[in-house]
Amino acid sequence: MEKRTLTRATGNWVVGEQFWDREAELKLLIERLDEGAHLLLVAPRRMGKTSLMREAARRIENRYLCLHVDLQKAQSAADAIVELSVAAHRYKPLWERTKGVFQNVLRDTIESIEIDEIAVTLRSGLTAGDWQEKGDRLFEILATHKKPVVIFFDEVPILVNRLLKGTDYAITPERREAADAFLSWLRANSVHHQRSIRMVITGSIGLEPVVHQAGLSATLNTLTPFPLASWSRETATGCLNALAAGYGLTLQPDAVREMLDRLGLFIPHHVQMFFDNVLQAARLRGITDISRQLAAEVYEHSMLGLRGHAELSHLEERLRMVLGPELDLLALDLLTEAAVAGSLTDEAAAVLARRHFSDEAPFAIGFAPATQATEPPGRRFCDEWKAPLRHVLAILEHDGYLEKRDGAYVFSSRLVRDWWKARFNFAYAPVSRQGV
Ligand SMILES: Nc1ncnc2c1ncn2[C@@H]1O[C@H](COP(=O)(O)OP(=O)(O)OP(=O)(O)O)[C@@H](O)[C@H]1O
Ligand SMILES: [Mg+2]
Structure with missing residues (x-):
């Protein structure tokens, strides 16, 4: 291999000269897009998902119109439509037609205002009732562009998670409906414009576990999973x-x-x-x-010093975002057990989960009761910890914290394990050493 030099990057996504390898993944991703697939890019945190999308876009820009839509700050489906419109702003002919969708709020002065103001103005032109119709019109406009379009949607799971759980982490029927409406709308457009528009969807938390928890997995069935592994x-x-x-x-x-x-x-x-x-x-x-x-x-x-701490806090934040405060506490214990004891056995996980759910708490966070209300109380509550435990472990596995080796969970990354241990070791007595 030729001797190459590389410029460091320690935060945001990288492309071009700062982008290392991933040639096989890029080739495969581009091949899939050429075949007309919609992709769900799946990988744990910091694996280079956003970078891979940006680099792929850079390499296909002559053949496709590539739009980058980041939903990190979006609070609602209407916000997502605004982000999509703002992405179209860079392309004049597209923008000219996009303006038509928002003629209720856009005036001639639009050319002179800043991009942030455009977003605010567009947002004021959308109501809870018409985002779908306006969103559909936007897709229609994109579909008639002279080149095929690839929309790279980043942080979709953060928006879906927000729609589903609000700020109190309770999955209510209304919230489930809002998440369903957004995902179904995206799905419908992906089917309707199959030949002219492709979507690549990703985020820093896993989409499938979040969607699965709400029983909405079918909304993802037009997406082809595209896993991105760690480097060799x-x-x-x-x-x-x-x-x-x-x-x-x-x-x-x-x-x-x-x-x-x-x-x-x-x-x-x-x-x-x-x-x-x-x-x-x-x-x-x-x-x-x-x-x-x-x-x-x-x-x-x-x-393992201060900078490591900052990284770990970021990981913890994302975990809390997916799990909510209740389940997050269980996740912290499960991870601490794995870090301190070296592995997390099924028995130790069960002991920790039972401790956390000795009452009806899991109902409040959207899990169906494991047993029927008509059963005797003793039996009724004895299994209630199982569904939330399965959910938490599925997320910890999916998001790359833990993996099963020889029948027990261990940290996938030694660095993350060492971070975790350094942070939570204090005053933690592993369950596995208490003779479970
Ligand atoms: N192909 C690459 N070549 C060199 N560095 C990379 C590459 N991919 C990722 N990195 C490094 O990882 C960092 C994070 O990349 P990126 O933001 O693309 O990851 P991500 O998976 O989107 O992260 P998050 O889970 O936080 O969304 C970059 O700042 C860079 O240091
Ligand atoms: Mg990212």
Whole structure:
């Protein structure tokens, strides 16, 4: 392989010169789009989902019109329509026609106002009753564009999760209906405009577990799952060496080995973050040759230090967002058990779940009772912890925290396990050591 240099990136998505490898995934993704598929890009946090979409878009821009729609801030389906319209704003002919959909609120002054103001103005032109009709008209406009269109929807699960659970995490019939209306509308348009519009959907939390919880899985059946795995050891090694070359550093082969062994799982963001910390240490010490010893020190002091904490807080936030405060507490215990005891057995998970759900709490968060109300109270409540436990474990697996090895759950990433342990080890007595 040719010797390449790479510029570091430690936060936002990357493209072009900063984008490493993923050639096979890009080829496959583009092939699928060429075949007219709608894709659900599935991967745990920080795996490079947004980057993959951006890089794919960059490579197909001559053949497709690519729109990027980020729903992170959207609170409602109407907000999603606004984001889609704003994405069309960059393309003049499209925008000219989009304006027609919003003629109730757009005046001639529109050319001179800022993009943020456009969003606010468009939002004022949508009501709870007409977002679907206006959204359909937008899709009609996109479908007649001279090139086929790919809409890259990011953070769809965050919006769906919000629609479904509100701020109090209760799935009410109205909220379920709102989530269903949005997903069904998206699905209907994906079918209706199959030949002219493709969609790629992703987000930093898993969509399937959220949708499954509400019994809405059928709304995703036009999407082809597209999993994005972590880097191979070889790819991660290449990336580290290319970064080192970009900054005049030499990583000793055993330093690279040490870095990769410590990470355990080669999530691109974690590889980049480790390099960035090594670079900082090297610069502060005025050295360019990186030994195994230095890599180990950087791991202990920097990766597990303050910056690691910030990353972990971000992971925790997303987990709470999907699970809500009740189930989040159970997830914290399950993860702490796995981190401190080294693995989470089914027995230990059951003990923790029983402790959490010794009363009727799971009903409030949208789980159907496991047994009928007519059954005797003792029997009625004895199994109620099972459904929420299954749900939490499914999310922890789907979102890449835990995986099952030899019959017990373990952390997929050693770094995340070490973060978790450093943070929650304090005063936690593992269930598995209490003789369950
Ligand atoms: N192909 C790549 N080459 C180099 N670095 C990458 C690549 N993909 C991801 N990264 C690193 O990971 C970071 C996060 O990338 P990105 O935002 O695309 O991930 P994501 O999966 O969308 O994350 P989130 O789950 O937070 O939405 C980037 O800032 C970069 O450091
Ligand atoms: Mg992302």
